[in-house]
Amino acid sequence: MTATIEEEQERDAHITARDLTMAYGDFVIQRDLNFSVRRGDIFIIMGGSGCGKSTLLRHLIGLKAPARGEVFFNEVNFWKSETEEQERMKRNFGVLFQSGALFSSLTIAENVALPLGEYTDLSPAQILEVVSYKLSLVGLAGFEEFYPSEISGGMQKRAGLARAMAMDPEILFFDEPSAGLDPVSARLLDDLILELRDSLGATVVVVTHELASIFAIGNNSVFLDPETKTMIAGGDPKRLLAESRDPKVQNFLTRGEKGESDIKENNE
Amino acid sequence: MLKKTVTPCKIAFSTPAADKLLINVAGDWVIGNDFPPIGDVQKNLEQHSSLRQISFNTEELLAWDSGFLTFLIKVRDICTQYEIEMNKEGLPEGVQRLLTLSSAVPERKGARRETVREPVLARIGVKALDFVRASGEMLGFIGEAFLVFVRLLSGKARFRRSDIALIIQECGPQALPIVTLISFLVGLILAYMGAVQLQMFGAQVYVASLVGLGMARVMGALMTGIIMAGRTGASFAAQLGTMQVNEEIDAYRTLGISPMEFLVLPRMLALILMVPLLTLYADLVGILAGLFVGVTMLDIGFMEYYHQTVVSLTLTQFAVGLIQATVFGVLIAIAGCMRGMQCGRSASAVGEATTSAVVTSIVFIVVAAGVLTIVFNQLGI
Numbered sequence: 001m002t003a004t005i006e007e008e009q010e011r012d013a014h015i016t017a018r019d020l021t022m023a024y025g026d027f028v029i030q031r032d033l034n035f036s037v038r039r040g041d042i043f044i045i046m047g048g049s050g051c052g053k054s055t056l057l058r059h060l061i062g063l064k065a066p067a068r069g070e071v072f073f074n075e076v077n078f079w080k081s082e083t084e085e086q087e088r089m090k091r092n093f094g095v096l097f098q099s100g101a102l103f104s105s106l107t108i109a110e111n112v113a114l115p116l117g118e119y120t121d122l123s124p125a126q127i128l129e130v131v132s133y134k135l136s137l138v139g140l141a142g143f144e145e146f147y148p149s150e151i152s153g154g155m156q157k158r159a160g161l162a163r164a165m166a167m168d169p170e171i172l173f174f175d176e177p178s179a180g181l182d183p184v185s186a187r188l189l190d191d192l193i194l195e196l197r198d199s200l201g202a203t204v205v206v207v208t209h210e211l212a213s214i215f216a217i218g219n220n221s222v223f224l225d226p227e228t229k230t231m232i233a234g235g236d237p238k239r240l241l242a243e244s245r246d247p248k249v250q251n252f253l254t255r256g257e258k259g260e261s262d263i264k265e266n267n268e
Numbered sequence: 269m270l271k272k273t274v275t276p277c278k279i280a281f282s283t284p285a286a287d288k289l290l291i292n293v294a295g296d297w298v299i300g301n302d303f304p305p306i307g308d309v310q311k312n313l314e315q316h317s318s319l320r321q322i323s324f325n326t327e328e329l330l331a332w333d334s335g336f337l338t339f340l341i342k343v344r345d346i347c348t349q350y351e352i353e354m355n356k357e358g359l360p361e362g363v364q365r366l367l368t369l370s371s372a373v374p375e376r377k378g379a380r381r382e383t384v385r386e387p388v389l390a391r392i393g394v395k396a397l398d399f400v401r402a403s404g405e406m407l408g409f410i411g412e413a414f415l416v417f418v419r420l421l422s423g424k425a426r427f428r429r430s431d432i433a434l435i436i437q438e439c440g441p442q443a444l445p446i447v448t449l450i451s452f453l454v455g456l457i458l459a460y461m462g463a464v465q466l467q468m469f470g471a472q473v474y475v476a477s478l479v480g481l482g483m484a485r486v487m488g489a490l491m492t493g494i495i496m497a498g499r500t501g502a503s504f505a506a507q508l509g510t511m512q513v514n515e516e517i518d519a520y521r522t523l524g525i526s527p528m529e530f531l532v533l534p535r536m537l538a539l540i541l542m543v544p545l546l547t548l549y550a551d552l553v554g555i556l557a558g559l560f561v562g563v564t565m566l567d568i569g570f571m572e573y574y575h576q577t578v579v580s581l582t583l584t585q586f587a588v589g590l591i592q593a594t595v596f597g598v599l600i601a602i603a604g605c606m607r608g609m610q611c612g613r614s615a616s617a618v619g620e621a622t623t624s625a626v627v628t629s630i631v632f633i634v635v636a637a638g639v640l641t642i643v644f645n646q647l648g649i
Binding site for chain 1: 426431434510511514515516518519520521522523524525
């Protein structure tokens with residue numbers, strides 16, 4: 001029974017990591033990661049600070065080659081593909097970096113327009129229309145001519161999101177989207193992520209440790225543990241909260257209210 | 269400024285029972301006040317070998333802050349060492365809670381960094397390996413830069429033309445004031461130094477040849493190179509380094525845009541174009557400085573100086589200077605962009621990248637100037 005579900009998942013998998021091991025030189029960050037992200041999932045990469053969440057994201061978006069193992073997109077092995085094939089695959093990604101990572105020498109409009117100008121045959125006027133539309137989606141209509149340094153951190157993040165969506169990507173990656181945002185803005189961003197998934201049919205991968213976001217938007221996840229240097233749980237975060245017996249996972253998902261201390265008591 | 273008066277810290281010991289030590293503390297136990305040495309407590313503990321518990325009396329304690337707590341933590345450590353119980357009840361409530369908090373999370377083993385002095389040989393080895401790695405990275409960067417230029421020549425490089433104009437503006441015209449100042453002074457110095465010697469033979473007029481040749485062949489290019497290394501090389505490293513820090517470079521990569529083409533290429537092009545032009549300008553300013561000294565201080569006529577300059581300078585001399593300038597431009601651009609692209613992800617890394625860019629460029633420039641001078645000499649140019 002389980003096997004068939006897994007098979008089904010495998011067949012429907014948009015992103016698959018197989019025995020993924022990440023390392024800087026000899027220093028292993030995480031080893032033997034196996035997970036798959038189904039089409040239309042909102043997949044959460046979670047874990048405590050410093051466990052390698054952002055590093056895993058860098059491996060998925062093609063910025064860093066794994067020390068061992070493979071990453072598949074639509075069953076195509078990314079790191080075994082030719083450079084041109086990789087570039088083509090990367091065009092289906094939209095990435096929102098932690099700090100927004102807007103190009104500081106370009107205006108907001110030019111930031112969003114850059115990938116459109118590079119990869120489409122749209123005329124400048126058409127590009128401008130698309131840019132305005134994308135900016136209006138993230139609530140930044142009218143800010144076209146501003147430079148990144150002239151707008152607030154939250155707005156930079158939303159502008160970064162507009163740029164990530166510029167090419168209507170199949171997969172959206174978010175690195176700590178709510179970091180540095182006030183609770184209301186963070187909530188609005190969560191709603192926006194859900195909305196985008198539903199309307200664009202995109203697959204979403206989110207690195208976060210905000211519990212509120214994890215439960216509000218996630219329907220699949222991987223939990224990275226810095227001590228054993230591998231994943232210790234995966235799946236729907238709500239189900240993990242209800243069913244996981246792992247003290248570390250419980251501890252994390254309940255803000256330390258349940259988990260390791262309970263287990264200690266049980267042992268005593 | 270009003271100086272707050274502090275009551276001195278006092279400490280007294282008494283033994284209400286054979287196995288108990290009572291510590292009386294009095295006065296202001298605040299940072300900046302003189303605390304009694306912790307050795308007093310230790311001495312008292314050692315005197316009473318049957319001691320099982322120490323407690324505190326703080327009725328006369330007037331004020332306390334972190335200073336008092338650090339003292340108590342030392343007392344606690346001594347207690348643990350002698351296996352004596354420390355009774356906290358006599359302490360103010362806030363102090364008790366802070367003490368409990370400070371011991372709530374035990375010190376993680378191995379978290380404290382121990383400074384190990386590595387043997388000299390090991391350190392030399394590590395440095396040597398670092399050097400090999402750094403050289404490899406440098407060659408890699410130069411190779412990448414070369415490939416980008418090949419793509420530029422085949423018309424496939426993608427970058428914004430408007431970026432080049434902006435960077436040219438930044439590293440060309442905006443550098444004119446400093447280039448003017450430095451090359452004028454260098455011309456002046458050359459003229460004076462030459463004049464002292466040449467006047468002895470009544471050959472002042474050759475000051476014109478000296479300044480002209482000196483500026484055109486070496487000094488114009490060298491001075492411009494060093495100015496540009498400090499001004500533009502550093503700025504490139506800082507710009508690219510900051511882009512590295514706030515993930516802009518990663519963002520370009522994920523968009524499938526090569527940062528080498530989009531960011532490095534325009535910077536290199538602008539600098540390689542601007543350094544020779546600024547050098548020509550520096551040559552001119554330096555010669556004018558020589559003329560100024562010649563006419564006003566050495567009684568050489570204007571036409572005489574002009575004539576002597578024209579006679580001694582040929583196009584070859586300028587060409588020698590311009591070749592050097594172009595080489596310097598390439599080197600500064602490589603050093604600046606390379607250090608920026610190799611920058612780590614912190615503010616201090618940007619600082620290091622900038623410093624390293626300037627140092628690398630200046631070393632490159634001086635070495636290249638030396639090599640080129642010898643080569644030109646051997647070729648008889």
